[in-house]
Amino acid sequence: MTTTAPLLQMRGICKYFGSVRANEEVDLTVTPGEIIGLLGENGAGKTTLMNVLFGVYTADAGQIDIAGTPATIRNAADALHLGVGMVHQHFHLVSHHSVMENLLVGQPGRWGQLDRPYIEQRLQEIRSRFGLEMNLDDQVRDLSIGQQQRLEIIKALLRGARLLILDEPTASLTPQEADGLFDALRAMAAQQMGVIFISHKLHEIRAVTTRVVIMRYGRVTATVVNDDSTTNRQLAELMCEHEIVAPVKASSTPGRELLRLVGICTAGGLRPALQDIDLQVHAGEILGVAGVSGNGQTELADVMSGMLTPLSGQMWLDGQVLRKITPRQVQRQGLGRIPEDRMHTGLITTLPLSSCMVLPRIHEHRFSRFGVLNRKAIRQFTKEQMQAFDVRASGPDVRTGTLSGGNLQKVLLARELAWDPTVLLAAQPTRGLDIAAAQFVHEHLLRLRTEGKAVVLISEDLEELFALSDRIVVMYEGVINGRMPIAEATVQNVGLLMAGITEAA
Amino acid sequence: MRWRLEIRDATPLWLNVLLPLLAILATLILCGGLIVLAGANMFDAYATMFSSALSSKFALTETLVKATPLIFTGLAVTIAFKAKFWNIGAEGQLLTGAMAAAYVGALEALPGWSLIPLMLLAGAAAGAATAIFPAYLKTRYKVDDVVTTLLLNFVILYAMTALLDGVWKDPISGYPDSPDILSAAEFPVFLARTRLHLGVLLAFIGAPLVWFVMKRTTLGFAIEAVGENAHAAAFSGHKTSVVILASAAVSGLLAGLAGVGEVGGLHFQVMATISPGYGYTGIVIAMLARLNPLGVLPAALFFAVIITGADSMSRATGVPVFLADVIQGTALVTMLIGLMFTRYRLRWQRVVHSVQEM
Numbered sequence: 001m002t003t004t005a006p007l008l009q010m011r012g013i014c015k016y017f018g019s020v021r022a023n024e025e026v027d028l029t030v031t032p033g034e035i036i037g038l039l040g041e042n043g044a045g046k047t048t049l050m051n052v053l054f055g056v057y058t059a060d061a062g063q064i065d066i067a068g069t070p071a072t073i074r075n076a077a078d079a080l081h082l083g084v085g086m087v088h089q090h091f092h093l094v095s096h097h098s099v100m101e102n103l104l105v106g107q108p109g110r111w112g113q114l115d116r117p118y119i120e121q122r123l124q125e126i127r128s129r130f131g132l133e134m135n136l137d138d139q140v141r142d143l144s145i146g147q148q149q150r151l152e153i154i155k156a157l158l159r160g161a162r163l164l165i166l167d168e169p170t171a172s173l174t175p176q177e178a179d180g181l182f183d184a185l186r187a188m189a190a191q192q193m194g195v196i197f198i199s200h201k202l203h204e205i206r207a208v209t210t211r212v213v214i215m216r217y218g219r220v221t222a223t224v225v226n227d228d229s230t231t232n233r234q235l236a237e238l239m240c241e242h243e244i245v246a247p248v249k250a251s252s253t254p255g256r257e258l259l260r261l262v263g264i265c266t267a268g269g270l271r272p273a274l275q276d277i278d279l280q281v282h283a284g285e286i287l288g289v290a291g292v293s294g295n296g297q298t299e300l301a302d303v304m305s306g307m308l309t310p311l312s313g314q315m316w317l318d319g320q321v322l323r324k325i326t327p328r329q330v331q332r333q334g335l336g337r338i339p340e341d342r343m344h345t346g347l348i349t350t351l352p353l354s355s356c357m358v359l360p361r362i363h364e365h366r367f368s369r370f371g372v373l374n375r376k377a378i379r380q381f382t383k384e385q386m387q388a389f390d391v392r393a394s395g396p397d398v399r400t401g402t403l404s405g406g407n408l409q410k411v412l413l414a415r416e417l418a419w420d421p422t423v424l425l426a427a428q429p430t431r432g433l434d435i436a437a438a439q440f441v442h443e444h445l446l447r448l449r450t451e452g453k454a455v456v457l458i459s460e461d462l463e464e465l466f467a468l469s470d471r472i473v474v475m476y477e478g479v480i481n482g483r484m485p486i487a488e489a490t491v492q493n494v495g496l497l498m499a500g501i502t503e504a505a
Numbered sequence: 506m507r508w509r510l511e512i513r514d515a516t517p518l519w520l521n522v523l524l525p526l527l528a529i530l531a532t533l534i535l536c537g538g539l540i541v542l543a544g545a546n547m548f549d550a551y552a553t554m555f556s557s558a559l560s561s562k563f564a565l566t567e568t569l570v571k572a573t574p575l576i577f578t579g580l581a582v583t584i585a586f587k588a589k590f591w592n593i594g595a596e597g598q599l600l601t602g603a604m605a606a607a608y609v610g611a612l613e614a615l616p617g618w619s620l621i622p623l624m625l626l627a628g629a630a631a632g633a634a635t636a637i638f639p640a641y642l643k644t645r646y647k648v649d650d651v652v653t654t655l656l657l658n659f660v661i662l663y664a665m666t667a668l669l670d671g672v673w674k675d676p677i678s679g680y681p682d683s684p685d686i687l688s689a690a691e692f693p694v695f696l697a698r699t700r701l702h703l704g705v706l707l708a709f710i711g712a713p714l715v716w717f718v719m720k721r722t723t724l725g726f727a728i729e730a731v732g733e734n735a736h737a738a739a740f741s742g743h744k745t746s747v748v749i750l751a752s753a754a755v756s757g758l759l760a761g762l763a764g765v766g767e768v769g770g771l772h773f774q775v776m777a778t779i780s781p782g783y784g785y786t787g788i789v790i791a792m793l794a795r796l797n798p799l800g801v802l803p804a805a806l807f808f809a810v811i812i813t814g815a816d817s818m819s820r821a822t823g824v825p826v827f828l829a830d831v832i833q834g835t836a837l838v839t840m841l842i843g844l845m846f847t848r849y850r851l852r853w854q855r856v857v858h859s860v861q862e863m
């Protein structure tokens with residue numbers, strides 16, 4: 001055995017679901033000091049591989065060695081015990097507890113006591129080693145997404161993780177927060193830890209990793225040492241079977257005003273309060289809403305969707321003021337909505353696909369008469385929409401939750417665009433999607449723009465905002481603190497506005 | 506090497522059918538231990554239990570009569586649970602339905618032909634109102650529905666006892682039971698020399714009807730959507746409070762009809778023992794039926810067999826009748842354990858040892 005045993009060595013991992021080969025003869029090695037980028041489209045087998053590693057699934061064949069010793073891992077606790085920690089896309093924190101209490105969960109205390117001095121000391125250590133700061137007395141519900149992620153990382157480190165796996169870690173971070181995360185990861189690698197970084201974002205993979213492992217159809221198809229010669233195009237071509245095209249924005253002249261918000265204010269409390277929001281969006285225009293997560297974009301989308309009643313203010317759709325802003329009213333007035341959380345707000349994952357497809361329109365004449373469902377029409381409509389939007393699923397009766405993220409988003413698009421909305425509200429429409437699926441969403445947003453519809457695009461992905469928007473507004477602490485046409489927007493000036501810095505004129 | 510649980514991607518259809526049967530089998534085996542402890546032969550006891558409930562024409566009709574309130578309460582619980590309105594109050598709703606029926610059925614001022622329809626209406630309305638109250642507290646003030654529906658059962662039970670010991674007390678015999686309903690209010694029997702009354706017919710029509718409402722109507726669609734994910738249903742424009750109140754109303758209505766059937770078809774009056782916990786058994790039945798309205802029929806029949814058969818078994822073998830209660834409780838537990846296997850499967854964990862590389 002050599003002196004530098006790999007932190008992790010997975011060999012010949014196979015996992016089948018019926019006839020589907022989710023993982024086939026997968027080898028993956030992480031040595032100390034490495035940051036591995038695990039790259040692949042949705043369905044390439046990355047998640048399955050990680051689930052095998054963490055004992056969620058049992059591999060049908062193959063072996064896992066950790067630090068040179070064969071390991072049997074039955075659950076995440078076993079893995080952590082062996083020094084393998086994971087930070088999921090969705091955090092596992094107790095939001096009504098403090099940072100301290102969240103860190104104490106699962107920590108052995110002396111005679112069941114909460115050992116605060118011990119935690120403080122360890123936290124100090126983590127701060128000096130990796131530059132990760134955290135205030136022990138903050139309530140988790142008050143933390144930003146970036147801070148919550150940091151807490152998850154600290155939690156793993158505190159329990160002795162030597163190999164850290166991050167799943168789509170930058171999905172909801174600002175560019176600055178992402179840079180902070182990368183610094184911490186580099187510090188870990190410098191101290192002989194290992195990192196597996198799962199992402200679709202090629203520039204991040206290039207920025208932070210030392211080696212890129214590319215998966216396709218359940219197999220590792222390529223391994224690339226990441227150096228200056230690695231390009232986005234090279235990685236993208238290894239990852240996808242199809243050509244990558246940047247969205248092409250045709251010229252468009254804004255028409256009449258289709259959406260207008262006047263003086264929208266909401267109550268604060270646990271969520272950020274919107275203060276005096278004014279917005280106009282015109283036909284043939286995409287309005288981008290930028291901002292660090294937790295600065296009121298979610299609340300803005302909720303108000304417009306009818307899910308959050310504002311304290312004051314008005315909403316106009318297509319020249320008509322809404323008497324009550326409810327989900328039913330905004331839909332009736334022609335607002336299509338792609339919610340931020342497609343799994344829990346947009347769709348009902350336990351229901352069949354056809355039910356989700358007609359969920360908002362079940363009372364329409366074509367789907368029900370006198371309260372009795374027309375099941376044939378519902379299935380037929382679902383099949384048509386699946387075809388039109390290239391939803392890959394075995395049929396209209398399949399349980400919605402079995403679809404991949406990209407397909408779920410296609411279902412939402414298919415549902416909301418089927419009724420020809422005049423305005424589309426798209427909140428984080430490509431979050432967590434692979435390149436092909438994101439491209440598909442972008443094409444549809446641009447098509448709406450060309451057709452003379454209005455689009456409100458709320459996103460934390462600046463690249464996406466810059467590529468698609470005609471105008472950008474920036475939100476900070478519930479206020480719109482900057483607006484500009486896209487020609488004037490740069491990563492620098494938008495970044496400053498996102499951080500709350502408005503230049504004195 | 507060990508057994509472990511793994512999440513399933515989908516539940517195969519055969520499992521949904523097999524599972525309740527396996528749960529029942531497990532229940533009978535587990536309770537068999539008690540029979541042995543009571544000094545009887547397990548197979549003899551069960552044979553007596555099932556044959557006495559099924560062997561003769563009369564026994565069969567009695568089992569159907571016994572199943573009737575159980576079908577109603579099973580359906581009531583099913584429809585409420587589908588909306589995640591945790592209605593533990595079918596017992597109380599049954600009692601208010603029974604009281605309303607007994608009151609209306611004894612009104613001499615009404616024309617005789619109108620009594621039965623009015624009893625049905627009054628009982629259904631009373632049951633619905635009893636269920637809507639906690640549902641309103643849940644939707645309006647977020648009051649926990651398990652607590653309110655459960656405790657309301659006792660409020661209603663003791664209020665009823667007070668009535669029976671007070672204004673409804675039989676003036677001649679002094680028994681705490683309500684005045685008999687008029688003979689025109691007694692449910693017709695549609696098979697001579699049996700007790701197969703109108704309520705039995707309604708229960709057996711009710712199950713497919715509730716199935717139709719749940720699977721083929723916009724109301725059922727909305728109830729399922731709200732039950733599975735109220736937030737997403739609201740986002741799509743469904744009024745979740747209205748849907749929950751509607752499911753509570755239908756649930757209470759069905760439980761109320763269970764009470765009407767017992768008064769109009771069997772007892773012709775209300776007494777303190779009119780329901781030996783039919784409302785609670787309805788919960789077990791709904792779970793055993795996996796919240797499928799059609800599954801409620803066999804589940805209710807099974808329990809009717811247990812309840813009617815337990816008497817004969819007790820007389821023949823000396824095993825206490827309380828075994829019927831134990832079987833009910835055990836069936837709930839085995840079914841809940843069984844439900845786990847619709848979401849998970851058991852797998853034998855293999856550890857592949859490969860040659861250690863140098």
